[in-house]
Each structure stands twice: as C-alpha cells, then as structure tokens.
Amino acid sequence: MKIHYYPGCTLKVTATQFESSAIASAQALGVEMLELQRWNCCGTVYSLANDDLIRQLAPIRNLIRVRNENGNAVTTLCSMCLNTLKSANLLINENPEKKRTINAFMDEEEDYDGGVEVVHLLEILRDRVGFEEVRGKVTQPLSGLRASPYYGCLLLRPEEIGIDRAESPTILEDLLKSMSAEPIDSPYKAECCGSYQTVDKADLVIEKTRDIVSWAARNKAQCIVVSCPLCFFNLDERQKDLAERESGTALLPVFYFTQLLALALGLGAEVCGFQKHVIDPRPLLSSKGFI
Amino acid sequence: MSRIGVFICHCGENIARTVDCARLAEESGKLPGVMVSVDYKYMCSDPGQNMIKRAIAEHKLDGVVVAACSPHMHEPTFRAAVVQSGMNPYLCEMANIREHCSWVHTDRELATEKAIDLVRVMVEKVKRNQELFPIRVPITKRALVIGGGIAGIQAALDIAAGGHEVILVERQPSVGGNMARLSETFPTLDCSQCILTPRMVEVARDPRITLYTYAEVEEVEGFVGNFKVKIRQKAKSVNADICNGCGDCWNKCPMKKIPSEFDAGLGYRTAIYVPFPQAVPNTPVIDREHCLKFLKDKCGVCAKVCTRGAIDYEMQDEIIEAEVGAIVVATGYDLYGIGKEQPNERWKGYGEYNYDTYKDVINGIQFERLLSASGPTQGEVRRPSDGKVPKSVAFIACVGSRDPEKGIEYCSKICCMYVAKHAMLYKHKVHDGQPYIFYMDIRAGGKNYEEFVRRAVEEDGVLYIRGRVSKIYKDGDQLVVVGADTLSDSQVQIRADLVVLATAMVPHKNAYEFAQKIGIACGSEGFYSEAHPKLRPVETMTAGIYLAGACQAPKDIPDAVAQASAAASKVQLLFSSDELEREPIVAKVNEVTCVHCRNCIRVCPYSAIDDKEIRDRHGNLIRMVAEVNEGMCMGCGTCVAACPSKSVQLAGFNDEQVFAEILALGHE
Ligand SMILES: Cc1cc2nc3c(=O)[nH]c(=O)nc-3n(C[C@H](O)[C@H](O)[C@H](O)COP(=O)(O)OP(=O)(O)OC[C@H]3O[C@@H](n4cnc5c(N)ncnc54)[C@H](O)[C@@H]3O)c2cc1C
Ligand code: SF4
Ligand code: SF4
Numbered sequence: 024m025k026i027h028y029y030p031g032c033t034l035k036v037t038a039t040q041f042e043s044s045a046i047a048s049a050q051a052l053g054v055e056m057l058e059l060q061r062w063n064c065c066g067t068v069y070s071l072a073n074d075d076l077i078r079q080l081a082p083i084r085n086l087i088r089v090r091n092e093n094g095n096a097v098t099t100l101c102s103m104c105l106n107t108l109k110s111a112n113l114l115i116n117e118n119p120e121k122k123r124t125i126n127a128f129m130d131e132e133e134d135y136d137g138g139v140e141v142v143h144l145l146e147i148l149r150d151r152v153g154f155e156e157v158r159g160k161v162t163q164p165l166s167g168l169r170a171s172p173y174y175g176c177l178l179l180r181p182e183e184i185g186i187d188r189a190e191s192p193t194i195l196e197d198l199l200k201s202m203s204a205e206p207i208d209s210p211y212k213a214e215c216c217g218s219y220q221t222v223d224k225a226d227l228v229i230e231k232t233r234d235i236v237s238w239a240a241r242n243k244a245q246c247i248v249v250s251c252p253l254c255f256f257n258l259d260e261r262q263k264d265l266a267e268r269e270s271g272t273a274l275l276p277v278f279y280f281t282q283l284l285a286l287a288l289g290l291g292a293e294v295c296g297f298q299k300h301v302i303d304p305r306p307l308l309s310s311k312g313f314i
Numbered sequence: 315m316s317r318i319g320v321f322i323c324h325c326g327e328n329i330a331r332t333v334d335c336a337r338l339a340e341e342s343g344k345l346p347g348v349m350v351s352v353d354y355k356y357m358c359s360d361p362g363q364n365m366i367k368r369a370i371a372e373h374k375l376d377g378v379v380v381a382a383c384s385p386h387m388h389e390p391t392f393r394a395a396v397v398q399s400g401m402n403p404y405l406c407e408m409a410n411i412r413e414h415c416s417w418v419h420t421d422r423e424l425a426t427e428k429a430i431d432l433v434r435v436m437v438e439k440v441k442r443n444q445e446l447f448p449i450r451v452p453i454t455k456r457a458l459v460i461g462g463g464i465a466g467i468q469a470a471l472d473i474a475a476g477g478h479e480v481i482l483v484e485r486q487p488s489v490g491g492n493m494a495r496l497s498e499t500f501p502t503l504d505c506s507q508c509i510l511t512p513r514m515v516e517v518a519r520d521p522r523i524t525l526y527t528y529a530e531v532e533e534v535e536g537f538v539g540n541f542k543v544k545i546r547q548k549a550k551s552v553n554a555d556i557c558n559g560c561g562d563c564w565n566k567c568p569m570k571k572i573p574s575e576f577d578a579g580l581g582y583r584t585a586i587y588v589p590f591p592q593a594v595p596n597t598p599v600i601d602r603e604h605c606l607k608f609l610k611d612k613c614g615v616c617a618k619v620c621t622r623g624a625i626d627y628e629m630q631d632e633i634i635e636a637e638v639g640a641i642v643v644a645t646g647y648d649l650y651g652i653g654k655e656q657p658n659e660r661w662k663g664y665g666e667y668n669y670d671t672y673k674d675v676i677n678g679i680q681f682e683r684l685l686s687a688s689g690p691t692q693g694e695v696r697r698p699s700d701g702k703v704p705k706s707v708a709f710i711a712c713v714g715s716r717d718p719e720k721g722i723e724y725c726s727k728i729c730c731m732y733v734a735k736h737a738m739l740y741k742h743k744v745h746d747g748q749p750y751i752f753y754m755d756i757r758a759g760g761k762n763y764e765e766f767v768r769r770a771v772e773e774d775g776v777l778y779i780r781g782r783v784s785k786i787y788k789d790g791d792q793l794v795v796v797g798a799d800t801l802s803d804s805q806v807q808i809r810a811d812l813v814v815l816a817t818a819m820v821p822h823k824n825a826y827e828f829a830q831k832i833g834i835a836c837g838s839e840g841f842y843s844e845a846h847p848k849l850r851p852v853e854t855m856t857a858g859i860y861l862a863g864a865c866q867a868p869k870d871i872p873d874a875v876a877q878a879s880a881a882a883s884k885v886q887l888l889f890s891s892d893e894l895e896r897e898p899i900v901a902k903v904n905e906v907t908c909v910h911c912r913n914c915i916r917v918c919p920y921s922a923i924d925d926k927e928i929r930d931r932h933g934n935l936i937r938m939v940a941e942v943n944e945g946m947c948m949g950c951g952t953c954v955a956a957c958p959s960k961s962v963q964l965a966g967f968n969d970e971q972v973f974a975e976i977l978a979l980g981h982e
Contacts (some may be wrong), residue, residue: 188665190665190666190785191665191666191668210785210787210788210789210794210796
C-alpha cells in the first residue's frame with residue numbers, strides 16, 4: 024500500500040529519528056510513505072484559532088498538494104500537523120461558505136474539494152495493517168519493557184478529529200502489546216505537556232513533566248512512549264532540567280513509538296537516531312538485549 | 315325540510331372583539347333551513363344553555379349548530395344540553411369561530427366573513443347528520459399488572475382491595491423490584507425491606523391476586539375492557555407446589571460463583587437460587603445458563619438433596635392465556651450503564667471514571683447493597699477490592715443525567731436525595747470517615763427533602779463540592795478524584811478509598827420493543843408516555859392501559875406509590891360499570907360492495923379491522939369481506955381514505971356530510 028506523506032518542519036530538523044524510524048517501519052509492514060514533492064508549514068497553533076480564516080491557508084494548501092499528486096489520503100506523524108490538517112479539512116467541509124472564500128482567495132492553486140483524508144500513522148497501523156499483522160512481523164519482541172504511553176492532547180482532541188477515545192485512549196497500548204512490551208497506564212496520558220509554553224514559561228512545563236514522569240517512575244515504567252515531537256522535546260529536555268533542579272529524580276528515556284516499532288521489527292538501531300536524545304535510551308535498550 | 319338552530323357565542327370578548335356577532339347571527343338566520351339564529355355573551359353558561367334548550371322545544375328543531383370555541387373545549391357541554399331537550403347528541407355540532415377565526419385574525423370585516431362561512435359549512439353538515447347511539451361493550455373485570463416492584467405491588471393490592479381479580483406478572487424470580495435492594499430510604503431513613511416485605515407477602519397471599527414470577531407478557535391483543543394476553547411462564551425447573559423453600563438445594567449447588575444480579579455483582583449466588591432470603595415466592599429457580607445439569611448433563615445434586623422431589627429438569631416454558639379488562643404497566647427502571655458495555659451508541663461517556671476497571675468505583679445500587687443488612691457485607695461498609703472500611707468516600711452526582719453531550723438530557727430527579735442519604739448513612743456507620751459529594755445543583759423539592767439535605771451538611775459533616783469530576787485514577791490503593799470546585803473557582807483533588815457514582819435512571823434496555831408489543835407509546839428516551847402530562851398522568855393513549863412508577867419517568871418511592879394508587883383507582887372506575895360506553899364515531903364496512911382487497915386491514919393503525927367470512931345457510935363459504943371491530947375502532951378514518959371501492963364509511967363523517975361541507979365553502 025502507498026500513501027502520501029506530509030512531514031512538517033519538525034520532522035526535518037529536531038525529530039529526524041521519528042521520520043527515519045517511521046518510514047523504515049512502515050516499509051517493513053508494506054506501507055510505502057511517499058513524501059509530497061511540495062509542502063509548506065502546516066499552520067501550527069495559528070491555524071487552530073479558527074475565527075481567522077486566513078490562518079487556514081497553510082493547511083489547505085498542503086491538502087491541495089496532495090490532490091495535485093492525485094492523492095486521496097495523506098499521512099503525517101507530528102500531532103500538531105495532524106491536528107491542523109484534520110481541523111482545516113473539517114472546518115471547510117462543514118462550512119461550504121468558508122470553503123468558497125478560501126478557494127476564491129487562492130488563485131495560483133486549483134480549488135480544493137475537501138476530499139483528502141488525513142490519517143495518522145497509528146491509525147494506519149490499527150485500521151489498515153492491523154495490530155495482529157504487526158504482531159506477526161515482530162522478530163525482536165520487546166518482552167519485559169515497561170513503557171508508559173503518553174498521548175498529549177493534539178492526537179485526541181477535539182473529539183471529532185481525535186484518533187481514539189479522548190478520555191481513555193488505548194491505541195498506543197494496543198500497539199505496545201503487539202510488540203510484547205508491557206504498557207503502564209497513566210492518569211496523565213491524555214493531558215497537555217505544556218506545549219509551546221516551554222519557550223517562555225519553562226517552569227510550568229517542568230511542573231507538568233514532573234507529574235507525568237514521576238507517576239510513570241513510581242509505577243515502575245522504564246520509559247515513556249510518545250507520538251509528538253513537542254511532547255518529546257518537553258519530556259526529554261525538561262526532564263533533564265528537572266533532574267538538575269531536584270536531585271534523586273529518576274531519568275526515564277522517551278521514545279517515539281516508531282523507534283520501538285523499528286526495533287521490534289528487527290530494523291536495528293541505525294534507523295532510530297538514539298544519539299539525538301538528551302536522556303540516552305541506549306543503556307536501557309542494551310540491558311534488555313534489544314540493541 | 316330541516317329545522318336548524320344557530321347559536322353564536324361572544325366568548326366574552328374573545329370572539330366578539332374580532333367577529334361581528336350580531337351580523338353573523340343575522341346572516342346565519344338567512345341560511346336555508348335555519349329556523350332561529352341568536353347570539354349571546356356566554357353560550358356555555360347556564361342561561362346560554364337554557365336558550366338552546368328552549369329554542370329546541372319552541373322551534374321543533376332537528377339540528378343545532380353552536381358557533382363558539384373548539385369542540386375539544388365544549389362539544390360535550392352542548393351535546394349534553396341538547397339531550398336534556400330530547401335531541402340525539404350527535405345532531406348538535408360546533409363551528410369553531412374562536413381558535414379557527416377570532417384568535418388568529420385581526421381584520422374584523424374579513425373575520426366576520428370567515429365566521430359566516432364556518433357556520434354555513436356546519437349547517438350543511440348538520441342537515442345530513444343522523445342519530446347515533448353509543449356503542450356498548452362488556453368489560454372483563456380482571457386486571458393485569460406488569461412488573462412487581464413497589465408500584466406494581468401497590469396497584470395490585472389496591473385493585474384487589476376493590477374486590478377485583480388481578481394477575482401480577484414479574485419477570486424476576488421474586489417480586490420487590492429495586493426497592494428490595496435499598497437499605498434505608500430518604501427522607502425518613504426507614505428500612506426499605508421492613509416496609510416492603512410485608513406488602514410482598516400480602517400480594518402472594520391475597521386470594522384475588524394470581525402471581526406469576528419468572529414470567530413475561532408475550533402478547534396483548536384486544537381493546538379496553540376486552541384484552542386477551544399471553545403470558546410466558548419460564549420454566550423454573552422447580553415445582554412450586556411441592557417445594558417448601560428449605561434451601562437444601564441452593565446450599566448444596568456447586569456453582570457458587572455466579573455474580574448475583576440482586577447484589578449488583580457484589581455478591582454471588584448459586585445456579586439454583588432465590589434472589590434474596592426474603593424473596594416472595596420463596597421457591598428457587600434454576601438458572602439454566604449456569605447450571606451444570608443443563609450445560610454438561612452432570613451434577614444433579616439439587617434433585618438428589620431435595621427430600622420433597624420438587625426439582626424437575628424436564629419442566630418446559632408454559633404459555634398462559636388470560637382475559638383482562640385493564641392493564642397497569644409498572645416495569646420500573648434501570649441504571650445508566652457506564653461500564654465497558656454501553657446500552658447504545660449515544661450513551662458512551664464517562665470512560666474516564668473507570669467504572670468496570672477499578673473495583674472501588676461503584677454505582678448507587680451497589681452502595682445500597684453495601685449498606686444493606688442483607689447485603690454481601692451484612693451492612694458493613696467495606697470496599698469491594700480488599701474489604702477495607704473506606705475512610706473517605708467521594709459521591710458523584712449527575713453521572714449521565716443532565717449531560718446531553720455524553721449522557722442524557724433529563725434530570726434523574728432522585729439522585730440528589732439518595733446521594734445525601736448515602737453520605738449520611740456512611741457517616742453513621744463509619745464515624746471517622748469523610749464523605750464528599752460532587753454535585754451540579756441540589757434539587758431537593760419534596761416534603762421534608764430540603765431539611766434532609768441540610769441535616770447531611772450540618773449534622774453529619776458531609777462536604778459538598780459544586781463541580782464536575784474530570785477523571786478518576788488509581789494511586790496506590792486509593793482513588794484520586796480530579797474535579798472542579800466552581801464556587802471557589804479552583805481545581806480540586808480528593809483522595810478517596812471508594813467512589814460512588816449516582817448514575818442516571820434510565821428505562822429498561824428493551825423498553826421500546828415492549829411498548830410496541832403491548833401497544834403504548836414511549837418518548838425518545840424510552841420512558842412510557844402518559845396521555846396528558848398534566849391532566850391524564852396515569853393513563854396511556856391506549857384506552858384501558860395505565861402507567862405506574864418509574865417506567866413513566868424517574869421517580870422516588872412516594873411518587874411511584876401515589877401513581878400506582880391513582881392507576882388502580884382508574885382501573886376501578888373502569889370496572890365500576892358492567893358495560894363500556896364508547897363514542898359511536900366508528901367505521902363500518904358495506905359488505906355488499908366490499909371486494910376484500912384488505913387495504914383497510916393493512917392501514918388501520920389500531921388493528922381494528924379483521925377478515926369476516928360470509929356463509930350461506932348451509933355453512934358454505936361464499937366470500938370474504940372486511941369487518942370493523944367497534945370496540946377497537948378509534949374513528950381515525952384512515953381506512954375510509956384507503957378503500958378503493960368506497961365501502962367504508964365513518965359514522966358522523968360520511969362522504970355525504972363531508973362533501974356537503976366542502977360544497978358549502980364554495981357557495982357565495
Ligand atoms: C441508588 C438508589 C437509591 C434509591 N433510594 C431511594 C430512597 O431512599 N427513597 C426513595 O423513595 N426512592 C429511592 N430510590 C428510587 C426507587 O428505587 C424507585 O422509586 C422505586 O424502586 C420505583 O419502583 P417501581 O416499581 O416503579 O420500579 P422497580 O423497582 O424498577 O420495579 C419494576 C419491576 O418490574 C419488573 N419488570 C420490568 N420489566 C418487566 C417485564 N417486561 N415484565 C415483567 N416484569 C418486568 C422488574 O423486574 C421489577 O421487579 C432509589 C433508587 C436508586 C437507584
Ligand atoms: S443441577 Fe444445576 S442447579 Fe442443581 S445443584 Fe447442580 S448446578 Fe446447581
Ligand atoms: S436529581 Fe440531582 S443528582 Fe440526580 S440528576 Fe438531578 S440534579 Fe443530578
């Protein structure tokens with residue numbers, strides 16, 4: 024199966040290990056992710072303030088690029104990108120008036136018909152590949168790895184575009200189980216990580232990080248699993264800040280789900296870019312014999 | 315030649331303000347066949363009615379048109395008046411010049427013209443009216459009560475006390491319903507079992523009441539006064555006539571780990587069981603889905619230990635047919651399911667409360683069982699997970715209720731009260747414990763209800779927190795309840811040992827199908843609909859079927875009992891005469907022209923039409939026709955419109971009358 028792939032900027036800069044592990048894992052599961060030839064910024068938080076239509080141009084333009092390449096669907100990895108693209112799609116499909124305005128404004132591009140489906144890689148794994156199929160392809164079971172899934176907010180909310188139940192999601196848990204890892208449930212798993220507050224209110228994000236990480240540590244998790252580059256940054260980087268401030272804090276490595284998937288599928292550490300992590304996950308992985 | 319009288323009412327100013335009544339009377343008087351035409355301020359008053367009566371005698375009238383308000387309002391009044399002068403009531407008609415004219419128009423000139431039209435139409439109809447006589451149908455003076463909760467019990471006892479036979483059908487092995495599961499009841503805190511069980515015994519003992527438990531109503535046919543019902547008596551596998559309830563069988567049954575429905579899953583029962591020790595009747599039933607004999611053809615212990623030989627594995631379901639004149643539906647309620655299994659697509663909220671995942675998150679009925687002396691903990695408050703006495707308990711109101719996003723729109727009405735009761739009873743049993751209540755508003759309307767809630771706050775130290783709970787998670791062996799306190803505008807976290815959710819009261823899962831089966835209506839949520847929300851609260855739209863208890867709307871015990879007694883008195887009213895009088899506005903098939911196409915049979919919404927055989931005097935079948943059952947026909951006229959050979963006519967509204975009305979409209 025082939026699907027168009029919209030990377031977004033973070034995946035090309037700070038989260039390259041997310042991209043490389045995702046593309047390799049998808050490939051191994053028979054999903055070819057075709058990067059769009061042209062794409063631009065997804066619109067980020069600005070487009071989520073939907074009372075201002077001009078902010079929707081960026082996400083819509085990306086969807087037009089998919090159409091230009093004769094695509095009906097596009098996948099993406101970053102939660103923010105998923106959210107902006109899906110929200111924009113929903114907004115104009117529910118408001119034909121707004122669709123007309125946007126199309127009238129963009130004169131270089133063809134009109135957008137609202138028909139591109141936006142799906143997260145996790146949804147592809149669940150709905151098209153199937154977790155049973157994943158289980159069958161696992162060559163390196165992650166047995167004994169106690170991992171606490173952390174969804175953050177943008178994958179799940181608002182409910183209309185969320186990829187799982189907003190209050191009690193299980194998609195990451197189900198994936199982890201298919202790789203024989205042990206998911207550790209957390210009450211914080213669907214809470215916000217502090218997001219962009221990290222830029223000018225680092226303290227606030229450190230607080231959130233403490234809640235999330237200390238819960239996981241207390242419940243004997245060995246690592247945290249995320250799907251969003253911003254969550255990753257906050258939990259990885261700010262955890263280090265926290266540890267500098269408060270001695271005795273356990274340091275839990277943070278993974279993109281695709282990194283664990285790549286290991287489980289036997290694709291090796293090369294595609295996982297572990298050297299980019301602030302908290303080095305390699306000691307944990309080698310102690311388990313996964314690398 | 316007709317002799318019609320026209321009587322025009324001003325309705326105070328209601329009509330006269332917009333319609334020139336004097337002119338209307340004058341114009342009406344000129345219509346052919348009208349002998350007298352007068353107007354008066356209040357035609358429905360005594361002098362007004364006398365005016366009509368006198369005119370009938372004086373002018374030898376053979377038809378009356380009263381131009382006034384809607385026939386819904388006063389047709390019975392005026393028809394009763396003409397009867398007093400010896401006229402058949404169906405020769406009196408009303409022209410509605412209030413709702414249909416003065417109230418909806420402003421132009422006096424035009425309104426008056428329209429009123430003249432309306433009167434002319436009615437005069438033409440009345441000329442063609444025929445005398446009609448009420449239909450009399452016999453009444454079977456026996457009532458069926460469906461559901462043996464407190465409402466059904468009360469209705470059955472009242473009807474029996476009035477001297478009539480009652481059949482009471484309960485689908486569980488015992489009567490008692492939800493009230494039997496309660497500990498103590500607000501607002502007086504009297505013990506639920508103590509006030510209920512004597513009534514349960516009475517129901518079983520009363521010679522006029524036939525009790526079927528473990529049974530369901532399968533079919534209802536017929537009409538008011540003359541219902542034919544089929545009841546399925548499920549096989550109990552125990553012969554109730556021989557069994558003396560000694561309990562040897564259920565004490566020896568090896569299947570001991572079946573979650574007890576009565577204890578809402580907190581306790582266990584055996585495969586052969588009575589739901590609770592005070593059950594009525596006290597004979598057990600075998601739950602065949604869990605019995606080894608039926609599952610694997612093994613065991614058979616109960617038959618061996620039963621010294622009286624009451625166990626009968628061969629017993630079959632039995633269909634009991636009965637004739638009844640009235641039906642009281644008292645099937646009660648269920649609780650909003652917030653567990654993993656949701657009853658329907660719309661109700662899927664509250665996964666974040668982790669009911670069904672955490673053992674110490676329970677619902678209100680489960681807490682009742684923990685409080686109850688006959689419950690799984692003998693009345694000690696011990697939490698399900700580890701049996702510890704909880705030192706802090708969080709009660710959460712409105713779980714499902716008043717939440718159109720995730721649950722249902724309505725207020726369940728009783729939870730505010732039982733939540734206060736729960737907190738209070740908990741405090742009475744665990745003196746050093748702390749109860750918290752998360753709530754939206756406190757709705758305590760009812761005699762001594764507000765006082766009860768104040769007592770919980772002031773004397774028992776219950777902490778009320780106004781706000782919703784966003785999630786509940788487990789930390790160690792405690793539950794952390796995260797919520798908002800909207801009065802202090804802050805977030806709160808309570809560490810609780812036990813959480814009790816006041817889940818909404820909802821209709822039974824199959825309430826809609828059941829309503830269809832017995833032919834009554836229910837609202838969108840599935841509660842059964844009363845005929846009129848204010849004036850006919852215990853009747854359904856189907857004559858002869860009445861409602862009692864929480865199957866109609868969320869209710870507490872006092873309300874359920876009051877409604878049950880009201881329904882019983884309606885039944886007795888019906889049973890107070892030997893025959894039923896019905897309006898003769900019914901359809902009739904002309905058997906000579908009927909071609910038996912069966913269109914009418916198909917379209918009749920009340921199933922009032924049937925096939926009829928026409929035979930010669932030797933009994934040979936000549937042909938088939940349709941026949942209307944006068945007892946069931948509601949006079950809707952659907953069949954009249956559907957008949958291709960114009961063989962059905964509605965008495966009082968036949969073609970001739972209706973066409974005359976239409977023609978009169980075209981007339982200038
Ligand atoms: C947690 C909790 C606490 C409460 N505390 C109080 C309190 O303190 N004070 C108070 O006044 N009220 C209290 N109530 C309310 C009380 O339970 C109800 O008002 C009362 O039980 C209603 O009685 P009912 O007969 O209408 O319905 P139910 O008690 O539900 O009885 C209905 C009966 O009909 C049977 N049935 C259902 N369908 C069929 C069918 N198709 N055929 C045959 N039988 C059928 C059922 O098995 C059941 O036996 C409480 C309710 C809850 C949930
Ligand atoms: S036969 Fe069935 S009901 Fe009787 S004792 Fe055995 S398991 Fe229990
Ligand atoms: S009665 Fe009280 S607790 Fe129950 S739904 Fe209404 S407001 Fe909520």
